[in-house]
Amino acid sequence: MGIFNKLKGGLSKTRQKLGSQLKNIINSHARIDDELYDALEETLIAADIGVDATLEILDALRDKVKQLSANGKDPDIILDLLAEIISESLSSSVVESELNLDHHPAVILIVGVNGSGKTTSIAKLAYHFQRKNRRVMLAAADTFRAAATEQLLEWGNRVGVTVVHQQSGADPAAVAFDALQSARAKGYDLLIIDTAGRLHNKANLMQELAKISRVLKKQDPDAPHEVFLVLDSTTGQNALQQAKVFQEISGVTGLVMSKLDGTAKGGAVIPICRELNLPLRFIGLGEKKEDLEVFDPAAYAKAILEPEEQPA
């Protein structure tokens, strides 16, 4: 199964409903009019894209439609144009360069609010990079939540990677520091650091995160080389605020979107990519270690807008 099929599989239910509703509206229209734009607006808002970004996208769509010749203004093409715009707004923020992981060891710091799926995403990332022949080490720097360390240890077991940990309640920056030291000494290629979930409006918890980065820099001034913010695809408009604050405090370099195997479309990522110019790197599509895909903007835009050809 390719990326697209997998994404399609995960989003099948969504698309089936969305696709057929939209299709009906489009089929009932002989030409592109305001009613059709209204329907599209609802569709985009229902996907959590947000009012501002939705209006911008629709303005861009109107411009594109204007450029069409009179007999080219068939409602049928409108979804293709829309997918194109969405895909563009997601790709413009995908930095051409590869992930910044050439250091040995490279460090990825994983941050996010409570319950967004950080630990599961880390397990999947570990598996992903391990298959690329990288020696991966994990650090359990969520020393706050009950049994967070045990959860990461269990994943370490399942994926077959080393997990560095200390007792519950230990200083997370110390765990991160020791882990980096150990990864360097033992010649690991990649260290992925799990942090406790925290709401971005808790100033002291955010400072703790800043401290982890500071402490890592004492060993390697470039560390952490990537900072991934894990976003729950069911999150609404608050996602943008999350991304802003996490970027400010911990220098987020990329996004991982979790739980895209549900019916939520995760459209909140669109205003984030547009406003903060952050690339969405990976998407999570399930609870198993292999349920992670490299993000593909075109496939994503299509998958959420195109109608299902065969019922899933």
Next chain:
Amino acid sequence: MFDQLTSRFEDFFKKLRGHGKLTEQNIQQSMREIRRILLEADVNFKVVKGFIERVQEKALGQEVFKSITPGQQVIKIINDELIHLLGEGHSRLDFSGLPPVPLMIVGLQGSGKTTLCAKLALHLRRKGKFPLLVAADIYRPAAIDQLNQLGKQLDLPVWAMGTKNPVKICTESIKEARKTGRDVVILDTAGRLHIDKEMMQELTRIKDAVKPAEILYVADGMAGQDAVNAAREFAERLDYSGIVLTKLDGDAKGGAALSIRAVTGRPIRFIGTGEKPDALEEFHPDRMASRILGMGDIITLVEKAQDTVDQETAEKMAQKIARSEFTLEDFLDQFKQIRKMGSLDQIMSMIPGMGKQLKGMDLNESELNRTEAIILSMTPEERRKPHIINGSRRKRIAAGSGTSVQNVNQLLKQYDQLRSMMKQMGKVKGHGGKFPKIPFPMG
């Protein structure tokens, strides 16, 4: 919680109140603004549509145009509709059955079920119940460990039977509760997607086997438009009896609360407002509506105060606040009691008209510690008459508390702000003539 939604409404109402007379045109424009506010707050677009239609219909009615204060009338309509959306009255958990009474906790992954189980257990113990926590999440790695650790922290028993057959774990837990004299059994089930048929059937099997008195659906307060789809699907399959919204201590606008209630018709029972086990509040629609609209939530504040502060001290303090006699000494006296009630911003957000003033004031905990140290380094006289604190006194206080003169200055400035805020509390008049009917709680 709901801060941003509140401040949007406060701005909007200010504008609306300014209108001497409302025309059909500016009502329609107002409706467009409300639509936007609600959509940006993550209220589902279909729910918004219905809400706007109802408000508009009423707002265009004759009374509004005849009224001398049409703006106020519209605000009242919005308030009433909001309460209507959030549900009328507080509904309590049903414990009428023969003990042990099973409560089943369900929801999507990461919505906060396990934390909620611990909070609920603590809440019920405070009400004189003897809860048993049950680890029925056999899928997520270390979920059982998590519940075990939470149980240990709270000194509550946890029933765990490994990672096989959650139905059996639940039925056995009931037997265990009967044997050990626990009267409430809280079943922590695994998070799952509403479209995962197999996993949803597992919940149905647990429900059939255990016949829970209540099934609570846990939803993330930061959820977006899709919140209603998951909530509806869980409702159709399990016919749950109530909703719990979590993570409302973030700055999400919490519109999901309105949508889920509106779409499923089930009452919101509790809201989670922090990571600590006691950060759980009973949900009251009318109070929440006033909080969303920036009218404060005095009743919850009073209840919180009653829970943690003894009556006499509270009244004394309130009188001082009302008479603006609140000195730094009182501040220190009340410090620990206030902190027992929750974080300062949480408390302030419940006071009418405070939402706006709090913007930009940093009220985090380490700041509170520093504040305490500074006040402790003052002489009793300085605490009573802060205006006598001159430059050299500031230096001494800074040295004594291990802070800087700037910190001391900042505190004195904040104290001034606080005093002027408190003076205003006396002056705050409700919106739409509604608030003055509620007696001022502490004065």
